[in-house]
Amino acid sequence: MSSFAIEVSNLMKEFEVKKKNQSFWRRKRNEKEKFVAVNNVNFNVNRGEIFGFLGPNGAGKTTTIKMISTLLRPTSGSVVVNGIDVNKKPLEALKNLGTVLAGERSTYWKLTGKENLKYFAAMNGMTGKTANDKIDALLKRFSLDKRADETVEKYSTGMKQRVALAKALIAEPSIVILDEPTSGLDPQSARNLRELILEIKEEGRTIFLTTHYMEEADHLSDRIAIIDHGEIIALDTPQNLKKSLNKTNVVMLELNNWNEDIANTIKHIKFIEKVNSKFNDAAQKWQIKVHITNGNDTISSLISAITASGAKINNFSAEEPTLEDVFISLTGKSLRE
DSSP states (O other), rough: OOOOEEEEEEEEEEEEEEOOOOOOOGTTOOOOOEEEEEEEEEEEEETTEEEEEEEOSSSSSHHHHHTTSSSSSSSSSEETTTTETTTTHHHHTTTTTEOOOTTTSSSOSSSSSHHHHHHHHHHHOOOOOHHHHHHHHHHHTTGGGGGTTTTTGGGOHHHHHHHHHHHTTOOOOSSEEEESSTOOOOOOHHHHHHHHHHHHHHOOOEEEEEOSSSSHHHHHHOOOOOOOTTEEEEEHHHHHHTTTTTTTTTEEEESOOOOOHHEEEEEEEEEEEEEEEEEEETTTTEEEEEEESHHHHHHHHHHHHHTTOOOEEEEEEEEEEHHHHHHHHHHHOOOTO
């Protein structure tokens, strides 16, 4: 058996789309062009690790996940799960996977929590006392036992997500794919689910995780791959990814005013790489984040430029680079863009 839980080699996925921006009289009927969603992607996932998979919207994350979980066939390349080629033996590969996809209505809301787990147990060939014991243990573990006989439609978002996770674990898969598992959850429910994810890892399972919360990826992941425009642009531990920006100072400023003229002036200062702005409605101030590559020499130029523009600096601080800063530096976008 391979030393890796998941092996992705030269993975490519193309979709045919109708051609755009052609005059009506020049457009041929059903004329199409190819869109490359995933472009020659390569990575391996170690057994027992939490592998974070991050990227902006439309970067190729979901397409990659669907190819790993047998929902899409690649145009070329291969995915191997526990030594099993997903394209050649999809049903055998599925026995190794438990999947919770983002936005997936993966449980039947008109059934109770217990009925859902009984149904999915039967789908995996589990019946009788073995199934009942497993279901009772999962309901208790995920704090669903007291409401196990209520229909899922009455559950909170957090409870629905816990049922989906219990369903994914019913067949004891060695690999669990979690696509944005805490999306839409309140802070306490999200924290509880993250603790469950770490417990699942401690059992020796491999977890393939996508998330829109950078702090969550930093806290949970052993390694992180960043995908953009269908290609892997970084792959390392969270610590090493942040170290890659060690030469960059991250300066936070709070200003009473901000406009395009100030932004353009700052962006043209030597050694300033990125400038991101956001208006804080509560404070009625502008929050500006600036990435500087040569440290203190440029900070004085930055402050002088802002002061000369007539804007008032209400607050100023320098910070260590975060995983969000790494992501913005590599993609030019925040995670939710």
